[in-house]
Amino acid sequence: MSTTINRQAHRLVGALERGLGGRKGPSSGALRAAITVNRPRREVYRFWHDLENLPRFMTHLESVDTMPGGYSRWKARGPANRIIEWDAEIVQDREDELISWRSLEGAAVRNRGSVSFSGAPGGRGTEVRVEMEYRTPGGRVGLVVARLFGEHPAQQVRDDLRRFKQVMETGEVARSEGSPEGTRALRRLFQHTAQPVR
């Protein structure tokens, strides 16, 4: 029933706001998420390694442009179509195994993390594990950033991984009329009616 969705929505939104806490002071956090992808490890690593593929399954990203020397420029779209940009660099890159990165000085969201790839037992493809630490600033910038990453960060990374799996296994992000953008925490709470979209 829609009331159930709404109740869940209010609870979760409350949790998001408490969890983010970016409205006043700076906040930080660490998170982990993992998923199993039914594709060979090499293929999974290579797709991720081309950072320009990331916006295909990280829906908050507008684009990632790679530059020589392991540097990259990330663009995300925030509230009121405001673009937020930051630069990052690859710290470690072990073929078919691990990619780690950190944001460069001046990033609105300071973050560092890694994604690792290992063979899933029983021939079930590849286990993908993401670990991240992030620190959001306080003040007005913090507010914008908090809205940008407005979905519960851990939930957002899990959703990113689910879409990553969909893209790797099926070639597309699963979309229903209730969730036309595909898996996304906020849309899960505020579903469109399951009617064709105009």
Add this chain to the structure above:
Amino acid sequence: MKANCWAGRNKVEVREVPDPRILNPRDAIVRVTSTAICGSDLHLYDGYIPTMKKGDVLGHEFMGEVVEVGPRVANLRPGDRVVVPFPIACGACVACQNGMYSLCENSNPNAGLAEKLMGHSPAGIFGYSHMLGGYPGGQAQYVRVPFADVGPIKIEDDLPDEKVLFLSDILPTGWMGAEMCDIKPGDVIAVWGAGPVGQFAAAAAVLLGAERVISIDRFPYRLEIAARAGAQTLNYEEVDVLDALRDITAGRGPDACIDAVGMEAHYPVPAVHAYDRAKQAARLETDRPHALREAIMACRNGGIVSVVGVYGGFVDKFPMGSLMNRSLTMKTGQCHVQRYMKPLLDRIRNGDIDPGFVITHRLSLDDAPRGFEMFKNKEHYCNKIVLRPW
């Protein structure tokens, strides 16, 4: 287009909604020629499945003509006649590759919601709540079918809709219920529920070689249909089911028991029924599991309990001691329809089974609200309603 929409508890409305359009490269649009109301639609109608939204298009049993395909659907073209399976499945994940299509890992965009209630998410299903995807259903003039290169089966001969429509759900669901019983020569199979799924489960158990099949219900007209499918019948308002089954099997109990009832069972002892009905009404228990409890108690030592009736959440007073101490095996699942469509279509073609025997009513899609009322209240000997959207 016209579509039958959920409008709150005990209310559906045929409304004008936008035509569906292709959203993904593996989608197809199907113009629906026949669709049906399923017993599990009544769980939505009665308001027991969470995460429904007013306006959601219902229906997960449908067939029709392909009118448009996305660029990655190579096996279908406009004009093809298809039956569409109710679970949406990608064909590429480990579950699909193992034939467990109703557990597709990629077809539910709202998997996170389902995980909250069930731990892990099953596949998305047409017209069956937002927790299971938020996909519009097939009680409509058109439907968008995701992963259309995997699910729909083409009907290339002139078999009429009514012979093949039920490949979408209830025929394979009943069949899987019987198949999970692992039937051996001499086996006695008892089936709780003589609705269309129970009737097909009984027919399947006969075809799979059961010595004896016993259908249990309280509506004589439904038991008669099960009898035509080859079952012996028990009316639980007239006999004590456990006694009767003990008698029929000389004390052993049925070798396997099929629950084709699910979460809104009735029970002839008013106090027990009132207990579960009250807890369900207060949402302290989501499901009323009388049939399942009785199926467990009835089953012979070491036997199989096969559950194809739909449950939504939690049950109370579950006879775990009986299940454990007597080495019973419980097998369950939403039907992996894609696995059964081809072999069952072959059985329809060669005359083993004509699924049309369950149909009692043919209505226009416009009459869906009347159909739901009639089906829910078992009026006019209603057993199965086929809707025509055009």
